[in-house]
Amino acid sequence: MARFLNNYLYLAPLFACIFNTISFSAEPAKPAADFFEKEVKPILQAHCFSCHGAEKKVKGGLDMSSREALLKGSDNGAVVSLEKPDTSMMIDAIRHGELKMPPKGKLPLSQIEILEKWIKSGVPYSAGKAVAKQHGPPKVDEDARNFWSYKAVKNPTIPKVKDQSWVKNPIDAFILSKLEQNQLTPALPAEKTALLRRLYFNLIGLPPSIEETESFLKDTSPDAYEKRVDLLLNSRHYGENWARHWLDLVRYAETNSFERDGAKPNAYKYRDYVIQSFNSDKPYNQFIKEQLAGDEIEKVSRDSLVATAYYRLGIWDDEPADRELAYFDQLDDIVSTTGQTFLGTTIGCARCHDHKIDPFPQKDYYRFMAFFHGVNGYSNGPASQRVVDGDTQDLKGLVGTGRRPDLKKLQDLEIKAKEHERASNDVNRQIGRIEDDFRAKLPGGQNDDFKQDVHKPILFEKHLGKLVTAEEYKRWKDLIAKREELKKTRPLIRETSLAVTEQGPKARETFILTRGMPAAKGDKVEPGFPTVMITNNSPEPKIPDPDANALSSGRRAVLADWIASDANPLTARVMANRLWQFQFGRGIVRSSSNFGYMGTPPTHPELLDYLASQLVANGWKIKPLQRMILTSNAFKMGTQVSPQAMMKDPENDLLSHFDLRRLTAEELRDSILGVSGNLNLKKVDGPSVYPTIPREVLAGQSVPGSGWGKSTPEEAASRSVFVFIKRSLALPILQVFDAPDPDSPCPSRFTTTQPAQALALINSEFASEQAKVLAADVAKKSPSSPSDKVQEILRRTLQRQPKQDEIDRGTTFIKDSMNKDSLNEEDAFRRFCLIAFSLNEFIFLN
CATH class of the missing domain: 1.10.238 (Recoverin; domain 1)
Known part of the structure; x- marks a missing residue:
């Protein structure tokens, strides 16, 4: 057995996944063939055939490309027993008994059950031999297009269940149907106080107050819970909480990373845009179009232009060794983020070569990138900012089509602007005189330190009564405060924001780059959608002829329309899955940004398609779908686990109970501030805040305190979504409780348990x-x-x-x-x- 185990463990990392094609030569019984084709074959393709298919030498001698080959077994004997299928070595392996296949992790229970059913029914195949494709890129063919996530979304029939009394809405029917098939029952409902707390945190990220809890407990009306759901969905705090989920996905931060980690000007306006979009229940397809092509859509607005800051949120090296390569790195960040966030694909893996797993040839990567190839690279200058509002601003950016200005209003604003400028200059002169006098008295080293704003108050206080009088110091502080106030009250004539810009109406030519290197140009390509998703319903894109007066090529609008289309098989599925994930703690597809071959298959595929269909049917509005999820009995279940469920479904794939979850970093910080009575809920938008960071943490910077401002105690106690996100300096309480690394998209946060967390709650x-x-x-x-x-x-x-x-x-x-x-x-x-x-x-x- 030991020798067989060693060989079997060598057989194949069943998770190594290369797509395979199937050919047929005979016609078996149709039900058995259909079962193999629809249920078994996708699992074998994803997890088995790459090592146990028609290779020159299959690993461990186990060939699974046909029934005859499988029944021959491995180098060490039979893998499947037709006489006693329960004793089959393959069943033991996929159950992770003495053998453990796949070695990298256990298959979902639903897949294990399919394979067990297949083995017990005599391992029927489709006719002939299942021929695994030889080494090379996955083929883009009909088999690839028939992979579950690339097929069109179809609104499924709601299943019938035995215990109809448990079904509050169709969601419950899909959940209960799976449970009943596995002889399991749903957990009892959560206690009212626990359910209310769950609802508040899931919707607004804040705990209910004692008064809110008591009023809920006293409300005996049949719709008491539904009324509370509606109340929270309409709370402005809903947008503040759900924006945080989206900001994780788009790698939101307000600095550039790398050595200097300089600030991204006005990045907070994108955050405010996301909050307002969730609160107003902006249709998700419009939300997509505004971010990808807010400057190219038909109705350009301030919000749609601010939304295009999406392109400017990534990291930026302001001193690259190779500027051309750095530009392509920026484009790669956009391609990867767009693919993962909106489509749940890893197309970014095809930059240097054909995708090793999914059906994305390298050519598809560069066709997709071509949509963005007119975008100017990020910089601190005007290439990354644009005017987004103002009386004379032409929002569309076309010559001769702007609004007529209100001349009187414009003149009044200009007068106020000049008065404001004079007041600001006067304050700056007074501050300069005090600082110049004081700096002249400082010794050499301290004179240099005084050049940095963060050191100025420290040095003033150190020499108070010696080199500077108390009156002078107070006057200096008052002037600094006045200067900050003037910054906030500057009259607006033209509002600028971080936003996308392009080089003009004609985009750059795009070539396939060998190994991703700009110097190694290959064939020229035109903008195109992933080939595996091109069907009669989704043809090749039609790029508009460039308008000589336009500021951009119009290509991004074509891509945005395709991604936001009702017919796109991925977009609605991916978003519906995310909504489920952020309510239940994990998605129906656990790998929520990877719907490809190596992604986790959906535990409830029919339910996922039902939710996606409902999202589209509701005009892409998110709140109605949220309400359906929240009012289901599935959401109201308690966290208790039955012994039967623990044995049959230890990962809770069948959702027999609600998973326990820890508060997120932001929820925890906001809760601590909230219960202490110190949480500032007045802030609703505007520049980010800077809570105090311990001096020991700041000392880790090359220039301690650089780039970290100082907010008033009241501002610093604002909700965590408004905290400034500096890539090289995280707020300790957020960092230790697993706030995401903003350098790349974060579809699902880690939940760690470590000593530093206990110390943060006791000693920080x-x-x-x-x-x-x-x-x-x-x-x-x-x-x-x-x-x-x-x-x-x-x-x-x-x-x-x-x-x-x-x-x-x-x-x-x-x-x-x-x-x-x-x-x-x-x-x-x-x-x-x-x-x-x-x-x-x-x-x-x-």
């Missing part, structure tokens, strides 16, 4: 400060009894009435802290607040 400056605020606020509002204060702290953090034993334990902790550790009452309660922040019930959604 942020947690300590908020614990102090919470303790002080409770002491001010609650009676003097320690047990009453403990009760109030637990009520706030857990959003429920604490049990008496919980109050007793907290009260005992306070007494021990004061008696044994000699703490005063204020410090003892601050310590207890830190413990409350660290409770699993606070950090996790049950």
Whole structure:
């Protein structure tokens, strides 16, 4: 057995995936052949044939290209037993028993069950031999176009189930049907307080207040839950929360990365655009078009131009060794991000060669890239910004077609602008005189340090009363504050924003680049969609003739129309899957940005197509689909797992219960601020805020504090979505709780458990400060009894009435802290607040 195991483990990483074609020579029983074609063959193609197909030498001697070859077994004997199929070595392997196939990870339960059914029914094949394609790029043929994600979306029939009483809406029917097929039952509903907390965090990213929880518990009307769903969907905090999901996908950050990590001017306007789009329930197809071609669509607006900042969010090297290569790296970032985010494809892998896995020849990569080849490379200058609004601005960018300006309004604005400029110059002169006088008195090294703004207040305070008077220092601070206020109140004549620009009406010629190198040009290509997706319903693109007066080629609008088309088989599926993912913690397709051969197949393919169909049928509006998901009984399930489900479905692919999840980094920070009474919910848009970062963290920069501004305490306590995102300097509390790396798209965040997280909730400056605020606020509002204060702290953090034993334990902790550790009452309660922040019930959604 040991020798067989060693050989079998060598047989094949079943996850190594190269697409294969099938040829037939005989006609078996049709039901068996159909079952093989539709259910079994895709699994073998994705996970088996690359090592166990018609290679010159199959691995381990196991050839699965035909029934006859499979029954011959491997070098070490039979793999399938027709007499006793349950004892088959292949079943043991795919179950990850003594053998473990695939070695990189277990197949989904649904696929295991298909293979087991196939083995127990005698391993029927389609007629003849399943011929695995020899080494080389995957072929783009009808087999490729019949892969599940490339086929047209079809609205499926809603399945019939035995327990019709559990079906609140069609979603439940799809879930329950799978459970009943596997002799499983759905978990009992979650408790009302747990369900409400889940709903609040999933929709607005904030916990319910005690008052909101109590009013929900008291509401006995049959539609109490539905009313709360509608309330939250219409909350402005909904957009703030769901924008964060989208910002992960488009690698949103406000700096460029690399050594200097300079700021991207006005990047926050894109963030505000996304928030407003979710809040207004902008149709998703319009959302796509505005980001990809907001300057080329029929109705250009301020928002559509700001949306094109999508192209400017990636990393940028301001000092590349090879500028031409750096430009193609920027285009590659756009191609990869667009493919992953909107289409769930990894077409970016075909830059240097044909895709090794999916049916994307290298030519397809460059055809796709050609849509973007007129875009100017990013820079800090006008090539990356444009006027997006103003009385005289022609938004379309065409000569002679702008709006007529309101001359009187324009004159008034110009007068105010000149007054503002004079006031700003006067303040700057006064600041300069004070700083020049002070710097002249500083010793050499400190004189150099004073050139950096971050060091100025430190040096002023260090020499206060010696080199500078208290009056002069106060005047300097007042002038600095006035200068900042003037910056915020500058009269708007023309608003600029980060946005896409092109070199003109004619895009650059595009060539296939050998190994992705600009110096090695191959054949010339024209803009085109991925070949595997070109059918009668989706023909080759028709590129418009260039308009001599246009500022761009119009190519991106053609691509945007195709991606946002009702007929595109990927777009609606990918977005519907993301909506499910952000409600249930994982997608129906777990690999939510990879719907290709190496992606995870859908656990409920019919449900995915149903959701995609509903998204399109609702005019691509997201909120109706959200409401359907949230009001389903599937969403309301508790997290308890039955022994049967644990045995049959340990990964919960069948969704017999709701998965426990930890709060995201932003949810956790906002919750801590919220329960302490310190969260600033007044901020709704505008420039990002800069919470305090410990000096020890700033010391890790080459220039400590460089690029990190200073906000007022009130501004710094704004929601995390408004925190400035600097690629080389993350806010510690967000970083340690797995905020994404913004250098590349993040379709699904890691959830780690590490000691640094516990330390951040006990020892960090942020947690300590908020614990102090919470303790002080409770002491001010609650009676003097320690047990009453403990009760109030637990009520706030857990959003429920604490049990008496919980109050007793907290009260005992306070007494021990004061008696044994000699703490005063204020410090003892601050310590207890830190413990409350660290409770699993606070950090996790049950």
